[in-house]
Amino acid sequence: MPTDDGPILGLHHITLVTSSEQLNRKFYTEILGLRRVKLSVNQDDVFHRHLFYADDPSKGNAITFFEWPDLPRGLIGLGSPHHLSYEVPSVDVLIQWKAWLSGNGVPSSGFYPRDGRVSLYLRDPDGVIIEIAARDTEKLSTDYLSGTNLPEVKQVSNGMKLSRFDHASPITRDPAATRRFVDKALGLRTSFTRVNPDDKESSTTGIGNYAHPDFLRYLSSPKTHSGYVGTGNIHHIAMAVEGDEEQLKVLRNLDRIGLRNSGIVDRFWFHSLYFRDPDGNLLEVATKNPGYAADEPLESVGSSLVLPPWLEERRPEIQKALNEEDRTNPLRWPPRSYPKVPDPPEMLSVEVA
Numbered sequence: 001m002p003t004d005d006g007p008i009l010g011l012h013h014i015t016l017v018t019s020s021e022q023l024n025r026k027f028y029t030e031i032l033g034l035r036r037v038k039l040s041v042n043q044d045d046v047f048h049r050h051l052f053y054a055d056d057p058s059k060g061n062a063i064t065f066f067e068w069p070d071l072p073r074g075l076i077g078l079g080s081p082h083h084l085s086y087e088v089p090s091v092d093v094l095i096q097w098k099a100w101l102s103g104n105g106v107p108s109s110g111f112y113p114r115d116g117r118v119s120l121y122l123r124d125p126d127g128v129i130i131e132i133a134a135r136d137t138e139k140l141s142t143d144y145l146s147g148t149n150l151p152e153v154k155q156v157s158n159g160m161k162l163s164r165f166d167h168a169s170p171i172t173r174d175p176a177a178t179r180r181f182v183d184k185a186l187g188l189r190t191s192f193t194r195v196n197p198d199d200k201e202s203s204t205t206g207i208g209n210y211a212h213p214d215f216l217r218y219l220s221s222p223k224t225h226s227g228y229v230g231t232g233n234i235h236h237i238a239m240a241v242e243g244d245e246e247q248l249k250v251l252r253n254l255d256r257i258g259l260r261n262s263g264i265v266d267r268f269w270f271h272s273l274y275f276r277d278p279d280g281n282l283l284e285v286a287t288k289n290p291g292y293a294a295d296e297p298l299e300s301v302g303s304s305l306v307l308p309p310w311l312e313e314r315r316p317e318i319q320k321a322l323n324e325e326d327r328t329n330p331l332r333w334p335p336r337s338y339p340k341v342p343d344p345p346e347m348l349s350v351e352v353a
Contacts (some may be wrong), residue, residue: 004240005187005210005211006111006187006188006209007187007208007242007246007247007249007250008186008187008188008209008239008240008250008285009209009211009240009241009242009243009267009286009288010165010208010209010211010212010215010239010240011061011165011167011168011215011237011238011239011240012061012062012162012238012239012240012270012285012286012288013061013062013063013064013238013286014062014063014064014084014165014168014234014236014238014286015053015064015065015066015125015231015234015235015236015237015238016063016064016065016066016128016233016234016235016291017065017066017068017071017074017127017229017230017231017232017233017235018051018065018066018067018126018231018232019067019068019069019070019071019231019329019331020067020069020125020126020231020329020331020332021049021051021067021326022326022329022331022332022333023125023126023331023332023333023335024051024065024067024125025026025051025088026333026334026336026345027124027125027333028053028063028124031052031101031104031106032053032130032156032162033055033155033156033160033161034053034054034055034162035054035055035056035057035302036051036052036053036302036303036317037040037052037053037054037292037301037302038050038051038064038269038292038301038302038306039050039051039052039302039303039304039305040304040305040306040307040308041305041307041318042066042099042320043308043311045066046244046311046314046318047187047318047321047325048066048067048068048322048325049065049066049067049322050064050065050066050067051064051065051067051308052064052292052302054292055161055163057291057292057293057298057301057302059098061163061164061165062292063219063273066235067325068145068231069325069329069331071230071231072230072231073127073230073231073232073351073353074127074227074228074229074230074231074232074353075227075228075230075232075351075352075353076129076171076227076233076351076353077171077224077225077226077227077228077277077350077351078172078173078224078225078227078280078281079171079226079227079228079276079279079280079281079282080169080171080218080227080228080229080233080234080281081168081169081170081171081233081234081237081281082129082169082170082171082219082234082346082348082352083128083129083131083168083169083234083345083346084129084130084131084165084167084168084169084234085119085130085131085132085133085165085166085167085168085169085217086131086132086133086162086164086165086166087133087134087135087164087166088132088133088134088160088162089134089159090134090135090141091111091134091136091145091146091190092120092130093134093159093160093353094111094118094132094133094134095111095148095151096118096151096153096157096159096160097120097132097160098110098111098150099150099151099152099153100153100156100160100307101122102150102318103152103153103332106122106338107122107123107340107341108120108121108122108341109121109122109341109342109343109345110145110345111140111142111146111148112198112345113136113139113140113141113142113145113147113193114197114198115194115197115204116135116136117133117134117135117136117166117255118133118134118136118140118145119131119132119133119134119345120132120133121341121345122338122339122341123232123340123341124232124338125234125335125338126231126232126339127231127233127339127353128232128233128234129342129345129352131342131345132162133166134160141321144153149303157203158162165215165217166216166330167181167206167215167216167217168215168216168237169216169217169218169219170216170218170219170222170234170237170277170279170281171204171219171220171224171227171279171281171348172205172218172224172277172278172279172281173219173221173222173224173279174220174222174278174279175193175203175205175218175220177278178205178207178210178218178277178278178279179193179205179207181277181278182207182216182277184253184257185254185257185259185275186239186250186252186253186285187253188207188208188209188292189204189207189208189209189210189213190206190207190215191206191207191208191213191214191302192204192205192206192214193205193206196219196220196346196348197344197346198344198345198346198347199221199320199344199346199347199348199349201221201223201348201349202220202221202224202338202348203219203220203221204217204218204219204220204346205217205218205220215239216237217275219346219348220348221348221349222306223348223349224348225351226280232279232339232353235282236274236281236282236283236284237281237282237283237284238272238283238284238285238286239283239284239285239286240285240286240287240288241285241286241288242287242288243262243287243288243289244271244287245284245300247264247271247273247286247287248264250261250273250285251264251273254273254275259275260275260276261273261274261275262274262275263336266308267308268290268294268295268308268309269290269291269292269294269295270286270287270288270289270290270291271286271287272284272285272286273285273286300348305319305322339353
């Protein structure tokens with residue numbers, strides 16, 4: 001059985017849209033226990049923030065946000081992925097997460113045992129659907145899990161840290177076309193297509209490499225509607241390559257098959273290559289280096305506003321615009337409420353805002 005993978009290593013970051021830096025920072029640092037590893041601006045829209053969080057700034061798997069307070073609520077569908085998922089080491093840790101979220105007033109849905117894992121779902125204050133999943137080696141039943149007594153959890157311990165994405169879930173109308181696309185364009189393999197346990201009229205297709213065979217889990221239904229990106233939605237999904245040479249191989253392949261793309265874009269902390277899949281989902285291939293510590297000491301990344309060198313001379317006007325945005329943005333911590341998690345959480349036959 002072959003074990004060689006192409007240039008794509010897995011997920012690099014997932015970028016979403018938030019309505020408020022304060023709500024976003026409080027939730028992802030104080031509730032989910034992540035560290036802000038970069039505070040910058042959207043380089044294509046410089047008067048709005050770009051926020052980066054991770055468990056460890058020296059590793060990948062960052063969740064990032066464009067702050068667009070005036071953007072309307074998005075709609076999950078074609079071109080607007082469904083959810084993202086973190087992996088934790090055990091079901092016991094998942095139970096701790098359930099207890100921690102409950103103790104902090106964050107509603108969650110689950111536990112759901114399926115596909116060899118147990119999952120817990122929640123939404124952030126903007127409505128982002130987040131799954132936390134653990135491998136289910138004991139084939140635990142729903143009845144057993146629902147009867148579990150929740151422990152008292154006073155903090156996000158080191159053992160609970162969300163250090164690795166499990167997958168991201170874009171949506172497709174045609175899984176066969178998606179399989180051909182990822183094979184020809186990215187050198188990724190399809191590991192399975194099976195009935196979606198939450199929606200028998202839809203399916204789940206696992207796509208990845210031999211090291212991580214389903215870091216993309218496309219949800220598919222022929223009845224799927226078009227979505228649009230807005231507050232609380234995934235803007236794009238970025239996959240990692242080791243460096244410029246591997247990224248250039250991907251670019252040459254995209255050009256060879258005639259797929260429209262951005263070309264290489266210098267983001268200073270990494271280099272980016274953007275394109276869309278057949279259903280309009282925005283994808284990116286990003287380099288692992290230079291990394292988030294390229295312009296800040298590792299111990300203090302994310303503590304103050306940093307700009308790439310070509311924007312530094314515009315710092316006064318950028319800071320003025322950000323201050324004005326903060327002054328006029330009415331959203332503050334704590335949130336008034338958390339949007340309800342769909343039940344079952346990965347059902348496609350209903351519209352999910």
